[in-house]
Amino acid sequence: AQSVTQPDIHITVSEGASLELRCNYSYGATPYLFWYVQSPGQGLQLLLKYFSGDTLVQGIKGFEAEFKRSQSSFNLRKPSVHWSDAAEYFCAVASTSGTYKYIFGTGTRLKVLA
Amino acid sequence: GAGVSQSPRYKVAKRGQDVALRCDPISGHVSLFWYQQALGQGPEFLTYFQNEAQLDKSGLPSDRFFAERPEGSVSTLKIQRTQQEDSAVYLCASTDQSGTDTQYFGPGTRLTVL
Numbered sequence: 001a002q003s004v005t006q007p008d009i010h011i012t013v014s015e016g017a018s019l020e021l022r023c024n025y026s027y028g029a030t031p032y033l034f035w036y037v038q039s040p041g042q043g044l045q046l047l048l049k050y051f052s053g054d055t056l057v058q059g060i061k062g063f064e065a066e067f068k069r070s071q072s073s074f075n076l077r078k079p080s081v082h083w084s085d086a087a088e089y090f091c092a093v094a095s096t097s098g099t100y101k102y103i104f105g106t107g108t109r110l111k112v113l114a
Numbered sequence: 115g116a117g118v119s120q121s122p123r124y125k126v127a128k129r130g131q132d133v134a135l136r137c138d139p140i141s142g143h144v145s146l147f148w149y150q151q152a153l154g155q156g157p158e159f160l161t162y163f164q165n166e167a168q169l170d171k172s173g174l175p176s177d178r179f180f181a182e183r184p185e186g187s188v189s190t191l192k193i194q195r196t197q198q199e200d201s202a203v204y205l206c207a208s209t210d211q212s213g214t215d216t217q218y219f220g221p222g223t224r225l226t227v228l
Contacts (some may be wrong), residue, residue, distance in 0.1 A: 003200075006158075025142065034216070043118070044157070044219040091155050099170040101147060102217060104156030 006105035023091030032094035033074040039087045049088040086112045115169030118220035135191045151203040196227045
């Protein structure tokens with residue numbers, strides 16, 4: 001069965017520090033992978049996505065993610081975190097058969113210290 | 115409209131009441147998804163429409179949950195005889211293709227069952 005694991009429930013970083021949020025997936029074929037951000041009371045905003053091609057993908061707000069098939073990972077990174085990045089981050093994999101529904105991880109809540 | 119809209123944004127129901135949650139997808143979007151997000155969890159798939167056809171309802175937790183999209187645009191998620199475990203944020207998403215295109219999410223409806 002398809003699944004997504006985000007091992008870190010909470011992460012705290014200082015403003016200006018680098019950030020890496022981990023995501024591991026279980027999927028039998030080439031996955032379609034996404035990172036979304038959710039601020040309190042808001043819906044999910046797409047940061048970036050990977051369908052195929054270059055394994056390093058650039059997103060909005062200075063985020064990037066790298067797809068590593070050998071490690072079944074799609075980690076999200078940002079070189080310098082801003083206070084406004086504090087939010088919850090979700091990794092998702094899209095089913096490529098039938099419904100194309102998303103399977104989400106449980107999320108990582110990011111706290112940014114001033 | 116510019117994005118996916120949902121109404122109401124907040125709903126409080128007494129246990130046993132019926133509720134109806136509305137989703138207005140992006141104009142012209144073919145596919146529509148409903149997800150349930152419990153507190154501290156990632157969204158979980160409920161059901162999927164392609165135009166007016168409900169192609170997958172495997173995620174609906176019980177027969178108290180019912181969704182429709184009669185004209186292939188607006189969708190309504192109905193929950194009958196609400197229970198406390200139904201308390202969650204209900205998210206709607208739409209895509210402009212029937213496939214693994216990016217899903218655009220609405221702000222959600224927070225349902226609290228007392």
